[in-house]
Amino acid sequence: DGGITQSPKYLFRKEGQNVTLSCEQNLNHDAMYWYRQDPGQGLRLIYYSQIVNDFQKGDIAEGYSVSREKKESFPLTVTSAQKNPTAFYLCASRDVFGPNYGYTFGSGTRLTVV
Amino acid sequence: AQTVTQSQPEMSVQEAETVTLSCTYDTSESNYYLFWYKQPPSRQMILVIRQEAYKQQNATENRFSVNFQKAAKSFSLKISDSQLGDTAMYFCAFMALGNSGGSNYKLTFGKGTLLTVNP
Numbered sequence: 001d002g003g004i005t006q007s008p009k010y011l012f013r014k015e016g017q018n019v020t021l022s023c024e025q026n027l028n029h030d031a032m033y034w035y036r037q038d039p040g041q042g043l044r045l046i047y048y049s050q051i052v053n054d055f056q057k058g059d060i061a062e063g064y065s066v067s068r069e070k071k072e073s074f075p076l077t078v079t080s081a082q083k084n085p086t087a088f089y090l091c092a093s094r095d096v097f098g099p100n101y102g103y104t105f106g107s108g109t110r111l112t113v114v
Numbered sequence: 115a116q117t118v119t120q121s122q123p124e125m126s127v128q129e130a131e132t133v134t135l136s137c138t139y140d141t142s143e144s145n146y147y148l149f150w151y152k153q154p155p156s157r158q159m160i161l162v163i164r165q166e167a168y169k170q171q172n173a174t175e176n177r178f179s180v181n182f183q184k185a186a187k188s189f190s191l192k193i194s195d196s197q198l199g200d201t202a203m204y205f206c207a208f209m210a211l212g213n214s215g216g217s218n219y220k221l222t223f224g225k226g227t228l229l230t231v232n233p
Contacts, residue, residue: 031219040123042205042225050218058220090159094219101147101209101219105159 002027006091006106012114013078013085021076021109023091029104031094032074036060036087037108043090049074050096078111086113116141116208120224127196128232134181135191135227137206145211148182148189149221154202162204165189196231203228 004025013019023032031050035043045058049068063082068074074093078085091106117140127133139148150162165173165182172180177197181190193200206224 033220035223040225042118042120042223043221044223045220048218048220056218088157092159092221096219101211102161102164103159103221108157 004091004093004104004106006089006109008109009107011109011111013111015113016080018077018079019085019111021078021089021091021111023074023076023106024072025074025093025104025106026072027093027095027104028071029093030071030096032068033092033094033103034058034064034066034074034076035090035092037090038087046076046089085111087111116143116210116222118206118208118222118224120206120227122227123225124228124230126230126232127193129196129198131196132192132194133196133229135193135204135206135229137189137191137224139187139189139206139208141187141208141210143210147209147211148180149207149209150178150180150189150191151205151207151223152200152202153205153226154199159205163191193229198231198233201229201231 007022033048034046037043044060047066049055065077089109092103119138146167148165152160152162163175163178177194179192203226205226208222
């Protein structure tokens with residue numbers, strides 16, 4: 001079945017360490033997105049990519065980095081510069097040629113700093 | 115920049131009754147979509163309903179319908195015959211269409227309304 005796979009489901013990180021969250025899709029979608037979810041804050045956009053080898057900052061990009069070397073993959077690195085990384089992270093993709101502009105979401109990664 | 119406001123952090127409803135969740139938005143765009151997403155305890159984001167701004171007719175999907183007031187920039191969700199499985203966080207979201215002005219089809223979310231359906 002086509003979809004988005006985020007791994008791992010739960011991730012623990014020590015302060016000062018970088019960590020990479022995986023997002024893979026087999027939907028042949030061109031656009032991919034990373035959102036951060038905090039209680040009472042809704043979803044906020046971190047980074048997005050509309051095509052391979054290109055990506056743009058979202059509203060809260062500081063302390064994060066991404067790459068888009070393959071159409072299927074859009075990993076997110078949470079660096080030690082991110083002051084409050086504990087959150088739920090959602091990856092999504094969009095069919096840019098689709099008729100309804102809908103997003104498909106992964107099941108998320110819960111990151112906890114210990 | 116677009117903003118989406120959900121003024122009800124939490125709501126509750128009795129099973130089989132009707133409930134309405136509020137959403138307002140602010141934008142200078144003329145071509146856009148509005149969405150309601152549901153996030154149950156599993157945290158999977160599920161699309162509930164979508165409204166194209168150019169359509170005057172309100173969207174409906176089974177027990178879910180919207181009241182889209184374009185001039186007032188209001189987009190409320192009505193859930194009829196509420197079921198226990200409707201218990202979830204509900205997010206209102208906005209998407210400007212096209213790549214001008216930096217919109218790039220990004221989704222902007224409200225902060226959510228936690229809906230509890232009581233038996």
